[in-house]
Amino acid sequence: MIKSLEDIQTTNETIVAKIRSFFQSVITQTSVAIDLGTSMTRMAIIGKGIVLKEATYIGQHIQQGTYLFFGDEARLMYGKTPQFIQVIKPLEGGILSDFDGCVALLEHFMQKAILPYYKNASLIKPGMKAFIAIPSSATEVEQKATKEAFRKVGFTSVHLTLKPYAFASGARGSIFHHMPLFVADISAGLTEIAVVISGGIVCSKTIPMGGNYMDRQLQHYLQLKYGMMIGEQTISLLKDRLLNLQGTNDTQTARGKSLETGLPKSLKVTASDVREATATSINHIVDAVREVIESIPPELVDGVVQKGLTLTGGLAQVPGIADYISKEIKIPVSVTEHPDMATINGLIRLARQKGEQSVFF
Ligand SMILES: Nc1ncnc2c1ncn2[C@@H]1O[C@H](COP(=O)(O)OP(=O)(O)OP(=O)(O)O)[C@@H](O)[C@H]1O
Numbered sequence: 086m087i088k089s090l091e092d093i094q095t096t097n098e099t100i101v102a103k104i105r106s107f108f109q110s111v112i113t114q115t116s117v118a119i120d121l122g123t124s125m126t127r128m129a130i131i132g133k134g135i136v137l138k139e140a141t142y143i144g145q146h147i148q149q150g151t152y153l154f155f156g157d158e159a160r161l162m163y164g165k166t167p168q169f170i171q172v173i174k175p176l177e178g179g180i181l182s183d184f185d186g187c188v189a190l191l192e193h194f195m196q197k198a199i200l201p202y203y204k205n206a207s208l209i210k211p212g213m214k215a216f217i218a219i220p221s222s223a224t225e226v227e228q229k230a231t232k233e234a235f236r237k238v239g240f241t242s243v244h245l246t247l248k249p250y251a252f253a254s255g256a257r258g259s260i261f262h263h264m265p266l267f268v269a270d271i272s273a274g275l276t277e278i279a280v281v282i283s284g285g286i287v288c289s290k291t292i293p294m295g296g297n298y299m300d301r302q303l304q305h306y307l308q309l310k311y312g313m314m315i316g317e318q319t320i321s322l323l324k325d326r327l328l329n330l331q332g333t334n335d336t337q338t339a340r341g342k343s344l345e346t347g348l349p350k351s352l353k354v355t356a357s358d359v360r361e362a363t364a365t366s367i368n369h370i371v372d373a374v375r376e377v378i379e380s381i382p383p384e385l386v387d388g389v390v391q392k393g394l395t396l397t398g399g400l401a402q403v404p405g406i407a408d409y410i411s412k413e414i415k416i417p418v419s420v421t422e423h424p425d426m427a428t429i430n431g432l433i434r435l436a437r438q439k440g441e442q443s444v445f446f
């Protein structure tokens with residue numbers, strides 16, 4: 086039977102698609118996006134989606150040096166281990182502070198979430214690519230250490246980008262447009278504020294103020310006000326459950342030790358306790374946002390004011406935080422959807438469009 090020209094064209098296209106999919110199944114490179122956060126690590130396989138979200142904690146046997154607990158399990162053990170085990174947080178302020186611990190933790194996460202996929206991804210293994218966001222305050226040495234850690238874990242190429250590109254992209258979409266994106270990420274270790282436009286950072290500020298600092302402030306406050314010593318994990322839970330900037334006054338009972346007698350004691354902690362304890366941190370964050378606004382070039386002010394500030398990071402989930410900041414800085418403030426996932430979502434987006442307009446180095 087004689088086929089029409091259109092039929093022949095369709096058949097050719099099908100053959101080309103089949104050949105392409107055959108080669109893809111033989112040599113597909115696995116690309117992985119990693120948001121290595123001070124409190125949480127998120128991993129995603131490009132083209133597949135998010136495959137891991139676990140605490141950045143690791144438990145080590147002190148004498149033997151071996152690692153025993155990883156991620157969420159290690160966090161559960163924090164403050165509850167026998168003397169021969171220490172639970173480490175291998176990142177401080179978004180930067181590697183324990184290189185070996187970090188490599189061991191990443192190796193565990195890779196085994197759990199990435200390698201099973203990688204083994205089945207293709208016949209020939211062309212290696213794995215890593216796309217990572219690091220704080221814009223990281224020094225060259227810290228950048229090199231981060232690259233080195235990921236190479237040790239098994240990545241053949243490691244691409245870094247500055248965090249503001251990632252969370253701005255995760256919260257607001259393309260960072261390559263000519264409209265300024267004003268974004269603040271309030272996380273565990275750091276608060277980073279930036280104005281991003283046309284794939285560049287116009288002005289930014291990073292301060293070592295975030296959830297971890299607030300936890301320490303709350304711990305100190307409860308010691309001074311009630312003479313109570315409360316463990317770090319309980320403090321963090323109290324802050325997550327009670328902190329709100331809407332003025333509501335919920336309570337939560339917590340158990341700890343009396344500083345006076347050393348005996349167990351329980352205490353009803355109120356939301357206003359948490360507000361009072363963390364007020365200076367919140368105000369430091371507002372001051373930092375103000376400083377960034379003051380450094381915005383005049384031509385961009387209109388664009389920034391129109392679209393306002395978008396909040397990302399775990400602390401953006403504090404009820405009332407957007408309204409509070411908005412009243413202080415007098416421009417609209419909103420919270421992005423799933424603010425704690427903005428950095429990893431942005432990394433996925435940036436890794437996918439890696440090409441001419443790249444923010445990776
Ligand atoms: N509802 C909430 N209210 C208050 N704080 C919260 C809430 N949810 C999470 N947090 C806090 O947010 C912080 C975690 O934020 P996030 O996951 O963005 O940090 P991270 O990415 O691990 O850290 P970083 O980016 O600074 O390295 C923790 O301090 C946690 O206690």
Ligand SMILES: [Mg+2]
Nearest residue numbers: 122123272428
């Ligand atoms: Mg983060």
